[in-house]
């Protein structure tokens with residue numbers, strides 16, 4: 213394994229390290245130091261509609277982060293001490309036409325690690341090459357099937373060949389230009405594609421540094437219906453410990469709200485608005501200290517964190533209803549199930 217100084221840690225290694233290398237006692241407090249890692253939701257829109265993902269069912273208004281706000285936050289978070297910045301949470305980063313500009317701004321601001329996750333369909337050479345030139349350190353393609361037919365069933369778009377072409381071009385471009393960009397592919401394993409993991413791995417390994425496959429989950433409880441219908445594994449055990457996210461990572465929604473989690477499609481965990489404040493001052497405001505105290509006490513019933521982390525059966529409500537889009541979970545679940553049934557009952561009866 214290469215050293216962290218070289219910036220060549222794999223995505224899996226970064227995930228394992230990010231929470232614990234400072235020692236739990238250093239950050240499990242109501243007012244922790246400004247986090248090393250920031251993630252910005254440039255847009256909550258997505259051009260794909262994956263069966264395991266809540267995005268296609270999102271009721272929140274789709275938008276793009278104001279470019280002036282994004283530029284300001286990139287600089288402020290770096291000033292506050294952030295070293296890593298990711299340009300995605302619930303949506304597709306290439307939806308934002310200024311993605312390459314933000315990547316370059318982050319590079320100039322001095323971030324050590326600039327990363328993103330994309331479905332890859334919009335990462336055509338004319339869009340992707342400026343992003344690479346801008347200084348991105350890691351791009352992960354989310355490709356959740358190993359064939360054109362199953363890809364269309366899972367992603368809802370017949371773009372498997374397009375995505376592969378974009379991946380191959382990005383790989384070729386970084387080699388030709390000598391760019392130190394980590395390329396990865398991740399795959400969510402669902403029943404229809406359970407026997408395609410190895411074929412996808414073999415298909416993409418000539419072009420990428422890392423292939424990551426993981427089982428379909430419930431997206432912090434929002435997609436429990438999809439997990440039951442699509443998962444190949446057993447239900448994940450509930451956690452006894454404290455979730456590190458609210459203490460170690462800052463998530464910023466496209467509206468400019470500071471959020472506890474990257475998988476929060478309806479802003480149920482939006483804690484506070486950034487407004488005119490420096491992001492350093494917002495990180496430990498009263499609302500953040502309050503929700504972190506609840507995490508430390510295990511007092512999370514009625515929140516999405518309680519549903520996710522502790523398996524609370526009580527219905528989740530937004531922390532700040534004025535910043536969120538409230539949904540009817542029963543209606544939401546019916547819509548999720550209907551889409552899965554419709555897609556997987558095609559004439560080919562894909563994967564079943």
Ligand code: SF4
Nearest residue numbers: 455457473517520521
């Ligand atoms: S406990 Fe909350 S912050 Fe942590 S992963 Fe779950 S929803 Fe996200």
